[in-house]
Amino acid sequence: MAIADEKRSALSVPYAMEPELPDRVPKERYFDAGFYQLEVERLWPRVWQMACRLEEIPQPYDFVEYEFLDQSVIVLRTDDMGVRAFQNTCRHRGVTLVQGRGTCPDGFTCPFHGWCYGTDGANRGIPRRKSFAPHNVEPGDVDLVPVRCEAWAGCAWINYDDDVPPVRECMEPAATILDAWKVEAMRTEQWFAARLPVNWKLAIEAFVEMYHVVVTHPQLDIPGMRYSLRRGAPFDPRGFIDAEIEYLRVMSDGMDGMVHRNDVQVAEGLRGMELPADPTLAISTWNRSLNDAVVQWNRQRRVVMPDLNGLDELGFNDTFYQCFPHYFVLPMYSGASSYRFRPLGPEETLMEIWSMARFPEGDEPGVPTRPEIWEPNDERWPPIPAQDFSNLPRQQKGLHAKGFKYMRLNEHLEGQISNLQRTIDGFLAGLPYERLLPALRKVNVAPFDKPVLDLGF
Ligand code: FES
Ligand SMILES: [Fe+2]
Numbered sequence: 001m002a003i004a005d006e007k008r009s010a011l012s013v014p015y016a017m018e019p020e021l022p023d024r025v026p027k028e029r030y031f032d033a034g035f036y037q038l039e040v041e042r043l044w045p046r047v048w049q050m051a052c053r054l055e056e057i058p059q060p061y062d063f064v065e066y067e068f069l070d071q072s073v074i075v076l077r078t079d080d081m082g083v084r085a086f087q088n089t090c091r092h093r094g095v096t097l098v099q100g101r102g103t104c105p106d107g108f109t110c111p112f113h114g115w116c117y118g119t120d121g122a123n124r125g126i127p128r129r130k131s132f133a134p135h136n137v138e139p140g141d142v143d144l145v146p147v148r149c150e151a152w153a154g155c156a157w158i159n160y161d162d163d164v165p166p167v168r169e170c171m172e173p174a175a176t177i178l179d180a181w182k183v184e185a186m187r188t189e190q191w192f193a194a195r196l197p198v199n200w201k202l203a204i205e206a207f208v209e210m211y212h213v214v215v216t217h218p219q220l221d222i223p224g225m226r227y228s229l230r231r232g233a234p235f236d237p238r239g240f241i242d243a244e245i246e247y248l249r250v251m252s253d254g255m256d257g258m259v260h261r262n263d264v265q266v267a268e269g270l271r272g273m274e275l276p277a278d279p280t281l282a283i284s285t286w287n288r289s290l291n292d293a294v295v296q297w298n299r300q301r302r303v304v305m306p307d308l309n310g311l312d313e314l315g316f317n318d319t320f321y322q323c324f325p326h327y328f329v330l331p332m333y334s335g336a337s338s339y340r341f342r343p344l345g346p347e348e349t350l351m352e353i354w355s356m357a358r359f360p361e362g363d364e365p366g367v368p369t370r371p372e373i374w375e376p377n378d379e380r381w382p383p384i385p386a387q388d389f390s391n392l393p394r395q396q397k398g399l400h401a402k403g404f405k406y407m408r409l410n411e412h413l414e415g416q417i418s419n420l421q422r423t424i425d426g427f428l429a430g431l432p433y434e435r436l437l438p439a440l441r442k443v444n445v446a447p448f449d450k451p452v453l454d455l456g457f
Helices: 003-009 033-046 174-180 200-205 226-230 237-252 261-268 279-300 309-314 383-399 415-428 433-443
Strands: 024-026 049-053 062-068 071-077 083-087 101-103 123-125 146-152 155-159 187-196 321-323 327-332 335-345 348-357 406-408
Touching: 024 415, 033 335, 033 415, 049 062, 049 071, 071 155, 083 155, 174 309, 174 321, 174 327, 187 383, 200 335, 200 348, 200 383, 200 415, 237 261, 237 279, 261 279, 279 309, 415 433
Parallel strands: none
Antiparallel strands: 024 406, 049 155, 062 071, 062 101, 071 083, 083 146, 146 155, 187 348, 321 327, 327 335, 335 348
16 A cells, blocks of 8 residues: 555544644643543554563463453463463453463463363363353364463563564664663562553653753762763863762662662772863763673673673663563663553553663572552652652643643653654554554664654654
């Protein structure tokens, strides 16, 4: 179909982003029930969803239940250490077969009347089978319903659409960079969960721009650091190193995810180093030295650690990669934070944060404990998420004001929000994947200080 024809046949999208004004987001996109329902019907069934971390299912026949909206899926580790998934529903009268997490070497037995299924999903037994009419127990028609499932980046991913390209292809260019960074070698060290009284897109958008950092996270605006230098402050190499180390320490505070405490310690070891007087040269010398020191320290303890400086040409200067739409990886030196967002309703979101680290082989932590879900104002939150969460409920409330019609985005600093919203419109309009993939290539990388981009639709 020619692109012009396709444009004409695209489904209409209410409260769509206006092509002429891509720096404005209609507020209804964040609470309108009809808009939310369109996402349920046209976005979520066609995107790769991060269903679980693989360390939750380390052994063959380990499984987790992945819940999303009103759907529940069994994600299973196979005996060849692959992954597969089934809809979590008994073919008799619909009882969910599993809850939470467990292991199922003998397959699944329904707790209601005892229908049995193998780990391949095949029906293995129906008590009093002969008393059913044959058309209700036809072989092949009473197996578990499979769901597409692939492993990548240390996670199992599911997709309800058989025609969508493989997960890795949908996550480029982040996929190439994260693979080179050996993201699959990361293991969960801490896992947090927040129930946020906001739309899922509002929650995501709080993390894809740096514009908020100076005001929301004042402790990160450290005099002498590279961000303050951008504003034209005079350069002092020693003060710069102290500020950088302080920044790493504050980022590490309470979560070890944004920056791992090991990397802060490695940076401490470089505190006395000499830097050139020229700021540009000094910053690149510091970056390269710290990268090398982190790599060396980690390789000495026999962990899988990529050469951070060798990744430069891949563009590995960014600390943030989106796996559209709902999963993020934020690599910093040897560690990473990662986020997942699941809508619970038009104005409610479950956000999870994993702090991930590298461990020597044989020293990896066991299956991570599932987190208790905290409210956004829970005092156990580390400082940085606590600050982000303090704004979000107020923002969701403020959007409803009669006088507030649309968000006005800074087209240079907050362009990623527009890029994300317009990619969502591409899904809601029912565009084919060959037209969506170029947009995914643009949103899956480096959201900070990113302009509004032409997505091709
Ligand atoms: S509902 Fe599962 S055996 Fe009846
Ligand atoms: Fe923030």
